[in-house]
Structure formats: C-alpha cells, structure tokens
Amino acid sequence: MLCNLNILVIFASSLQILNNMSQLPEKTVERLSQYRRILLKACPKEKQHIYSHEIAQLLHLTPVQVRRDLMLIGYSGSQRKGYEINKLIHLIGEIIDSKEGQKVALIGVGNLGRAIIRYVNKKNSNLKIVAAFDTNPDKVNKEVSGINCYHYDQLAKIAKKEKITIGIICVPTEYCVSVADCLIKSGVKGILNFTAAPLNISDQVFLEEYDMITSLEKVAYFSKENK
Amino acid sequence: MLCNLNILVIFASSLQILNNMSQLPEKTVERLSQYRRILLKACPKEKQHIYSHEIAQLLHLTPVQVRRDLMLIGYSGSQRKGYEINKLIHLIGEIIDSKEGQKVALIGVGNLGRAIIRYVNKKNSNLKIVAAFDTNPDKVNKEVSGINCYHYDQLAKIAKKEKITIGIICVPTEYCVSVADCLIKSGVKGILNFTAAPLNISDQVFLEEYDMITSLEKVAYFSKENK
DNA sequence: TAGATTGTTAATCGATTAACAATC
DNA sequence: TAGATTGTTAATCGATTAACAATC
Numbered sequence: 001m002l003c004n005l006n007i008l009v010i011f012a013s014s015l016q017i018l019n020n021m022s023q024l025p026e027k028t029v030e031r032l033s034q035y036r037r038i039l040l041k042a043c044p045k046e047k048q049h050i051y052s053h054e055i056a057q058l059l060h061l062t063p064v065q066v067r068r069d070l071m072l073i074g075y076s077g078s079q080r081k082g083y084e085i086n087k088l089i090h091l092i093g094e095i096i097d098s099k100e101g102q103k104v105a106l107i108g109v110g111n112l113g114r115a116i117i118r119y120v121n122k123k124n125s126n127l128k129i130v131a132a133f134d135t136n137p138d139k140v141n142k143e144v145s146g147i148n149c150y151h152y153d154q155l156a157k158i159a160k161k162e163k164i165t166i167g168i169i170c171v172p173t174e175y176c177v178s179v180a181d182c183l184i185k186s187g188v189k190g191i192l193n194f195t196a197a198p199l200n201i202s203d204q205v206f207l208e209e210y211d212m213i214t215s216l217e218k219v220a221y222f223s224k225e226n227k
Numbered sequence: 228m229l230c231n232l233n234i235l236v237i238f239a240s241s242l243q244i245l246n247n248m249s250q251l252p253e254k255t256v257e258r259l260s261q262y263r264r265i266l267l268k269a270c271p272k273e274k275q276h277i278y279s280h281e282i283a284q285l286l287h288l289t290p291v292q293v294r295r296d297l298m299l300i301g302y303s304g305s306q307r308k309g310y311e312i313n314k315l316i317h318l319i320g321e322i323i324d325s326k327e328g329q330k331v332a333l334i335g336v337g338n339l340g341r342a343i344i345r346y347v348n349k350k351n352s353n354l355k356i357v358a359a360f361d362t363n364p365d366k367v368n369k370e371v372s373g374i375n376c377y378h379y380d381q382l383a384k385i386a387k388k389e390k391i392t393i394g395i396i397c398v399p400t401e402y403c404v405s406v407a408d409c410l411i412k413s414g415v416k417g418i419l420n421f422t423a424a425p426l427n428i429s430d431q432v433f434l435e436e437y438d439m440i441t442s443l444e445k446v447a448y449f450s451k452e453n454k
Numbered sequence: 455t456a457g458a459t460t461g462t463t464a465a466t467c468g469a470t471t472a473a474c475a476a477t478c
Numbered sequence: 479t480a481g482a483t484t485g486t487t488a489a490t491c492g493a494t495t496a497a498c499a500a501t502c
C-alpha cells in the first residue's frame with residue numbers, strides 16, 4: 001500500500017517534469033523527426049501498428065533507444081501490437097512543430113535555396129516555407145516552386161506581417177551576418193544557417209548551422225581510417 | 228631524475244597512441260574542419276599566429292576545447308604567440324583529407340547537386356569532386372561548374388578508373404539504395420547521403436547522412452521552447 | 455617578476471546501453 | 479503458461495569543462 005502510493009508520487013512528479021520544463025535532449029528531437037519521416041513514408045496503409053525494433057531497424061538504432069525517446073514524450077504502446085502509427089505521427093508533429101505549425105522564410109534563391117524550398121514544402125509537415133527573398137531582379141516577384149520570391153528589402157515587413165518564426169539563410173557567405181540581423185529584428189525565433197559564416201547571435205534565438213564541407217571532410221577522415 | 232624519466236615515458240606512450248590507432252573523436256574531426264575553414268578565411272595575410280581564444284570566439288567554442296583538439300592532433304603552439312596559422316592549416320589538411328587528397332563523385336545533378344559541386348570545389352581543400360553523374364540526357368556529357376557530367380551507367384567504370392574514394396548521393400530518394408550499392412561495388416570508402424532514405428551498408432564503408440528536414444524541425448522545436 | 459598563455463588531467467555532464475520488472 | 483514486447487532504472491561510455499601546472 002505504502003509502496004503503491006510511492007510509485008504514484010514518482011509517476012506524477014516525472015510527468016510534471018515532462019510538462020513543465022520540457023526541453024527534450026537534442027538527439028531525441030532529431031530522432032523524433034526521423035521517426036515521423038519513416039512512419040509517414042515506409043508504412044503501408046493497412047499497417048496500423050509498429051514495434052520499437054521495426055523503427056530501430058529502419059533507422060539503424062537500437063530498440064531501447066526508440067522506446068526511451070517515446071517514453072520521454074510520454075507516448076505508450078501496447079505490448080501486443082507495439083505503437084499506433086497514426087497517433088505517434090500526430091503526437092510528434094505537435095511536439096516538434098507545435099500544433100498550429102510555424103511559418104518559415106528562406107533568404108537566397110540560388111541552387112541550394114531552390115532545392116530546400118522544393119524539398120521542405122513537399123513533405124506534409126506543420127512547417128511551411130511561405131516566402132522566399134532575393135535581391136536579384138530576375139528572381140524577384142516570380143514564383144519558385146509555388147511560393148513567391150520577394151525583394152530582400154521587404155523581409156522585415158513581410159516576416160512581421162506573416163508572423164514568420166523561422167528563417168533559413170542560404171545567401172553567399174558575405175551577406176550572412178546582415179541577413180541574420182534583419183531576421184532577428186523581424187522577430188524570428190530560430191535560424192537555420194547554411195553559409196559558412198559563424199554567426200554571433202543572442203541567446204533568445206535558436207541557431208542551427210550546417211556546413212557541407214564539414215560533413216564531407218568527416219567522411220574523408222573516417223573512410224580513410226576505416227580500413 | 229626518476230621523475231623526468233617518467234614524464235618521458237608517458238609522453239612517448241601517448242604519442243604512440245596518436246600515431247597508431249588514431250581515430251580522433253567525431254566531434255574533434257568536425258571542429259578541425261571548422262578551424263581550418265576560419266583560419267583560411269578570417270585571417271588577414273599579415274597575421275601569422277592565432278591564440279586559442281581567438282579561434283574559440285570565431286566559432287562559439289571555449290578556448291580549452293580548441294587547445295584540447297589541437298593537443299589530440301599533436302600540434303603545439305607557443306605561449307607567447309599562440310599557434311602558427313599556416314602550419315596548422317596544413318596539418319589539419321593532412322590529417323583530415325590525407326596528404327594526397329581524395330577524389331569525390333557526385334550522383335544526381337539537381338539543384339542540390341549543383342549547389343554542392345560549386346560550393347565544394349571552390350574551397351581550397353584536398354578534396355575534389357572530379358565527376359558528376361545523372362541519367363537525364365539534357366545533363367549528360369555537359370559541364371557543371373567545371374566538371375563533366377557522365378551518364379549514371381558509367382559510374383562504376385569511372386569510379387574505378389579515377390580511384391574515387393568518396394561518393395555524394397543527391398538523387399531522388401527512391402534511387403538512393405541502388406546508387407549506394409553501385410558506389411560500394413565501385414570501391415568507394417565513404418558516402419555522404421543527402422536523401423531521406425536510410426541506407427543499410429557494410430561496416431567497411433563510412434556513412435554520413437544529412438537531412439534538412441531534421442535540421443529544420445530541430446530549429447522549430449528549440450525556438451519554440453526558447454521563449 | 456606578474457600576466458598571459460599553452461597543455462593536460464580529473465571531474466562533470468549528457469547520451470547510450472545493459473539489465474530487468476511489468477504486461478499482454 | 480511461455481514468449482515477446484514495453485517501460486524504466488542504473489551502469490557505461492564519450493564529450494565537455496574545470497582546475498591547475500608549466501612556460502614564455
């Protein structure tokens with residue numbers, strides 16, 4: 001009796017933690033994004049449940065890792081059938097993108113920019129690139145894969161009007177810093193930066209940087225050693 | 228005297244470790260790549276030395292982290308002037324890319340592929356994309372940013388002939404698995420995969436995957452919480 | 455010498471994995 | 479029930495950071 005009560009208390013307090021402070025580990029968030037992706041894609045319509053080891057195999061992870069991640073978001077499966085695919089997809093969506101979704105601006109409509117617009121907007125996610133920006137007159141006021149390309153001058157105005165919360169920077173490196181400043185002034189809360197210029201940014205804004213050269217050099221190093 | 232001897236022995240054995248088994252930590256390799264990048268770019272010609280705290284500041288790291296990484300590759304600076312920029316650039320190049328350099332093939336000449344070719348080949352690195360591949364007749368046998376685009380049929384032949392050791396996959400997701408198989412048969416030692424299809428690959432080949440959606444969703448999640 | 459720096463070990467933090475109880 | 483699974487804690491592994499000796 002005393003023991004049962006104890007378990008209840010522990011349970012309640014761990015839920016507390018999940019609801020209040022939240023902040024899942026970075027790696028867990030990355031994997032949740034991948035779980036959703038493969039659930040959306042790799043699962044035939046008639047399949048409604050999936051086991052942790054199935055998810056794990058598709059993504060080269062361990063089943064424990066999958067279960068632990070799902071534990072952290074408070075999602076339970078059944079020991080018989082595993083996890084309900086649809087519910088899981090929706091829950092991950094709510095946790096990562098937020099229920100209402102978020103609007104994204106992309107700055108720099110070069111090859112990389114076009115690739116990103118097309119790739120991101122064809123996924124059914126709550127995130128949507130709603131506007132692109134460039135300074136090149138050949139690009140301004142034309143459509144790129146279904147969204148409008150505005151002149152860069154309009155970034156602040158449109159970002160505020162549309163309540164854009166995320167900016168993707170893929171301009172040439174030398175413009176990166178001023179673009180980031182402009183995004184922050186426009187009220188953006190997160191930035192994904194594909195240029196090689198490391199940004200100095202307030203803690204209020206979440207910054208994620210990606211550089212292909214680094215990925216490629218990592219492959220170069222480890223493929224060498226891996227003999 | 229005994230003490231001095233002791234230090235010498237320890238010193239020798241740690242060098243041993245560095246030379247033989249090597250295998251630097253992943254994170255260290257990533258940062259080394261970034262050190263070289265900013266040293267190449269951010270340093271005016273007349274500046275010949277740099278302190279760990281200067282490097283750290285440019286990349287949002289701590290000086291200790293920088294010094295520890297450089298310790299791991301066995302590079303020493305001077306307490307007066309810091310690290311010699313040119314020597315450091317070259318040493319990192321040798322460690323990461325290998326002295327002789329490595330040749331890279333890129334498969335899938337879409338927007339992303341073109342962006343990567345241009346971006347990678349303009350850096351002065353020992354890594355070079357030497358051939359692109361596609362199946363689209365409009366692209367085959369034309370130049371893309373200075374390199375030739377071959378028909379995908381020729382991948383195995385050319386990869387062997389040119390001794391290509393790294394492959395970059397940026398084809399549509401559905402072709403990814405067969406491209407990876409072909410690369411591996413052609414003797415490639417490392418693969419950088421930009422498609423969302425998780426690959427199943429032998430341990431002999433180093434695989435690095437990158438998915439933009441995951442990066443973007445990470446930004447979405449953490450910018451939300453970061454209020 | 456005092457101050458600034460490098461180089462290195464030990465402590466800490468965070469993420470993964472091993473072990474196992476609980477459940478169907 | 480036996481077997482397969484989920485859910486969770488504790489142990490382990492790896493990466494970062496704090497602390498400090500050594501050096502210029």
